[in-house]
Amino acid sequence: MSMWQYLTTLLLITVQTWEAFPAQRCQEFTDLDLSHAIIGTSLKVRLLLYTRENSTCGMLMSHTNLTAHPQFNLSRPTTFVIHGYRPTGSPPVWLKRITELLLARKDTNVIVVDWNHGAANLNYIKAVENTRKAADNITAFIKKMQDEGASLSSIHMVGLSLGAHMSGFVGASFNGTIGRITGLDPAGPLFTGHPPEERLDPTDAKFVDALHTDIDSLGFRETLGHIDFYANGGTDQPGCPKTIFSGGAYLKCDHQRSVFLFLDSLNGTCASRAYPCSSYKDFLDGKCLSCERFGAAGCPVFGYDVTKWKDVLLKLKQTKVYFTTNTESPFCMTNYRVDVMIWNKEVRWGYVTVKLHGDGTEAVATIDHKSSKFKTYTETKLFAHFDKDIQSVKKVSLKFSTGNVFQPKRKLRILRVRLTNLERKERPLCRYDVLLEENKEVTFRPIACEESNF
Template sequence: MFLWQYLTLILPVTVQICKAQICDEFTDLDLSHAIIGTSLKIRLLLYTRDNGTCGTLVSQSDLSAHPQFNWSRPTTFVIHGYRPTGSPPVWLLKITELLLARADVNVIVVDWNRGATNINYFKVVENMHKAADNLAAIIKRMQEHGASLSSIHMIGVSLGAHISGFVGAKLNGSLGRITALDPAGPQFTGTNPEERLDHTDAQFVDVLHTDMDGLGFREPLGHIDFYANGGADQPGCPKTIFSGGSYFKCDHQRSVLLFLDSVKGACTSKAYPCASYKAFLDGDCLSCDRFGAAGCPVFGYDVTEWRDVLVRTGPTKTFFTTNTDSPFCRTNYRMEVMIWNEDIRFGFITVKLHGNGKEAVATINHKASEFKKYTETTLLAQFDKDIQSVKKVSLKFSTGNVLKAKYKLRVLRIRLRHLERLERPLCRYDILLQQDKEVTFKPIHCEESNF
């Protein structure tokens, strides 16, 4: 009798443990599938806070049959792009983990690897249109069960960005948000809005560009378009074809890594509206007045704070720069330099901030800056990290020309103003910079009362 009672207690627990260990995984294919070609098959893998690391397959015809799908929660769809080798995206588990850490949502990974795996890219583009039809039908069934379209967020990578756009268009732009991570360029560049992602495809569309001169799309597509490091070459990515496959995909894949960093929320990347990347680097676009008290928008997950003003003011093109690795966000200062040399000087400035045992570096070398007597030269100094309390500042002036005579830069005043924090700017007066020699000093608060 005792044994039977013991078994009745332990068996249900054992069954539950076994069930918990059964996870449905993303379709794993290989190069042979790509060579043969795959027909479209869509699988929906659901992740919630109850099963954050264990995806479960849901019925496309009846999502309500799944015990973990909660209609009252917002739903986020994650849609991958072209898979030329058939392998699962390396970032899938990380993005579901981070999204669930930020909000109690239904995360649905759209597995269309059968259809995306094909060496024939044109066939994959054909399949993505079919995938969009399928997803639109699924979301309509969700709506019939009471799901709100405005609570649906679609995150599309590369071709997945355009799939999101097609789905949104079929639903008359009623989806709450589409986040497009480096939308695919080949077969979409130069097409009409109806044939690609467009800002009318959802109530809010935010787009990141990281490989516009390769696999990505160059022109703006959303209510706000972020151009990381100008939207093309990403820091740390290979510059030559001799680096192998990473040369082709590193810039493109960086879009996902940047977005993951923003979901993690370790730091933020402010983005500045500007006509061009050059003008941004020149320090010509550092005003955020158009966004009111909120200031310039941040890239990524939390850009929804600026949603209303961006929808109201129309499509906005913005720029920001990143570090080579995570944390990718950098800290921006407006740097103003006034000299009293009689002759004009051209050169580059390297700035270091020191404080609390840390050092942050900004090298302003995208072009030779012009320094003219009693004329304020404005520069954008982008530091690799943020120093909360700056104790010392180091400066180095260089010309990049080792053959000419060494110059001196007689600085009448230098002023450093933090662009993300409202605090009194730092100044220093009467400094002599000898070419290629670093000078370190303790800054003081600027004499101006208005900052």
């Protein structure tokens, strides 16, 4: 068969398929505007199917006749993506990207739950009320899938904000037999303080993971899953506006960052390792660097691949972990423990900036969440988060600052500094006898630490 014959045959098959199944024509997410939100919208749930066969062409699903969609293969796993509150009615900017990345990761059915009619409403209370009704709609659809032979354990629900709780309602309807629910900054307003049956909780699926990025405003503060990740302490995300004069970005940036962090984890360019801790302060102080409870895999990595730790996390019942991020993608940082011993006669207080130099690249970590105490012949343990991962460190730069412009310049006489990469099992890097004058950067070549070194 010639190429032209092949293309002609393919075109005929495509036309016949579209004529047989009119609903198979490409559908877009409902695009509304502020006027719809002001008037208020009545709930309408649309399910848009994407597969590797139609990765850029959403197919509008029938809620009752699954056979009308030849692309919908129930032997594949299915991932539902559920958006949250839409006060302006516009489509989420991240929908196309999350669909692409999910399909790139796995041969799955991706179903985007479009409930913009219902979420687009200036009356947030009404949108919250609609989450129950929309969840009932999705539950009925999944029940139909189950009747047709789909496995509930192969279903993954990814919900942002109100969509996270909606996923929980669906999961509860199946007594927690759905495979996984991922809650991206689950909504806080009208859910905080409510019992588990009125929000997302660990019993809603076989495995529930949650990310918190805006706990002081739009997000939920307390734990909701088998593992709860708190990015940058769960609030004030790096790179987000700090004042209301920035407009709408000030209100939504922290909340929406949860999606972009998840997208980064799907992309797989780098990993954000998270550490179990009782508070963000203790985490920043480097008091929570032990990963022994997780076995050989070490501390869990945030995002799509956290299921690698599923078995141990289910045994632990509930785990609260913290990690830090960059201001933009790639968001992941590289963690080091920095141990400093000085031989100044007097105690020194201050902040340290560390730079790692590779082949033409540089990574920076500024340890300034508080003033650190340096005492003679006593090891000060610092937790450093570098903005890049330098595979082969050639040089190290250090800078010391007291932050006090009214006092004489201080010196920090370092007897030994030791840098330990917490991401890879490598021999720590050391340097001995370094004099730091305040606010002056000193660069040196580190050497591999020896066992005998004090």
